[in-house]
Amino acid sequence: MANFTPVSAAIGGALIGLAAALLMLTTGRLAGISGIFGGCLGSGSGDKGWRLAFIAGLILAPLIAGLAGVAVPMPEMPASWIVVVAAGLLVGFGTKLGSGCTSGHGVCGIARLSPRSIVATAIFMGVAIVVVALTRHVFGG
Amino acid sequence: MPAIAALICGFIFGWGLLISGMMQPAKVLAFLDIFGNWDPSLAVVMAAALAVSAAGFALARRRGKPLLAAQSLWPTKSDIDRPLVTGAVLFGAGWGLVGLCPGPALENLATLSPRVVVFVIAMAAGMVLHDIWQTWRPAMRRDEPVAADG
Numbered sequence: 001m002a003n004f005t006p007v008s009a010a011i012g013g014a015l016i017g018l019a020a021a022l023l024m025l026t027t028g029r030l031a032g033i034s035g036i037f038g039g040c041l042g043s044g045s046g047d048k049g050w051r052l053a054f055i056a057g058l059i060l061a062p063l064i065a066g067l068a069g070v071a072v073p074m075p076e077m078p079a080s081w082i083v084v085v086a087a088g089l090l091v092g093f094g095t096k097l098g099s100g101c102t103s104g105h106g107v108c109g110i111a112r113l114s115p116r117s118i119v120a121t122a123i124f125m126g127v128a129i130v131v132v133a134l135t136r137h138v139f140g141g
Numbered sequence: 142m143p144a145i146a147a148l149i150c151g152f153i154f155g156w157g158l159l160i161s162g163m164m165q166p167a168k169v170l171a172f173l174d175i176f177g178n179w180d181p182s183l184a185v186v187m188a189a190a191l192a193v194s195a196a197g198f199a200l201a202r203r204r205g206k207p208l209l210a211a212q213s214l215w216p217t218k219s220d221i222d223r224p225l226v227t228g229a230v231l232f233g234a235g236w237g238l239v240g241l242c243p244g245p246a247l248e249n250l251a252t253l254s255p256r257v258v259v260f261v262i263a264m265a266a267g268m269v270l271h272d273i274w275q276t277w278r279p280a281m282r283r284d285e286p287v288a289a290d291g
Contacts, residue, residue: 016193017190025207041269077260086238096267098225112215125173
């Protein structure tokens with residue numbers, strides 16, 4: 001556990017919770033990123049403005065942080081291209097079918113004590129742990 | 142005005158992911174790797190986010206009406222159905238393969254990492270494919286709640 005960073009994790013987590021709380025208090029919307037992003041795709045539904053604005057803010061944060069001299073690490077993704085594409089497809093299809101991701105179910109849903117979100121979070125976290133165990137320790141990534 | 146509020150919320154959310162280290166897929170995978178050099182940070186991120194958002198949601202429920210909209214769109218579904226379970230299994234598999242979920246994936250577009258760009262395009266394609274598949278199955282009721290869980 002040499003890489004455990006509890007202080008920055010708690011501060012960052014509190015900010016994520018604050019963002020979710022403020023979005024509900026101001027716009028009455030739930031901060032589920034897969035839902036916000038999914039609502040931007042395809043035609044129809046005239047409420048894309050706030051969705052695109054939220055995603056713009058999300059992308060702006062590391063850009064402003066970089067300008068302010070805060071280190072923004074490049075994402076480490078050693079997986080092959082085909083795995084990256086497969087993972088993206090699975091995340092997109094799965095979050096749409098399951099109505100949520102880590103933010104919508106994992107944070108907002110559990111905060112609401114929603115049984116659906118508690119079950120979904122237990123399942124996607126459990127499956128992800130199994131996939132990492134298989135790719136790293138069984139088939140030796 | 143709602144768009145400005147959403148922009149600020151997205152910005153705060155982004156800082157949260159950045160500060161907590163959750164933008165880095167390697168750190169997320171280190172949490173999921175319970176049989177390796179385990180990094181419990183993600184659990185602390187979730188616990189802190191839950192505590193603050195639960196307090197904020199309680200306040201929002203008490204206030205009733207949001208500041209900049211006619212009504213709050215709380216998720217309405219409560220049953221644990223097959224799409225929820227299947228969707229969570231598929232999402233978990235994708236998350237475990239590269240360590241990216243939708244929030245950090247979109248935020249990492251700022252780094253212009255080619256792998257992240259490809260991941261986000263594939264993620265969008267997966268969502269569109271889901272909708273096409275749903276329209277091809279007219280017998281099955283579309284599983285789209287009034288307000289999605291997330």
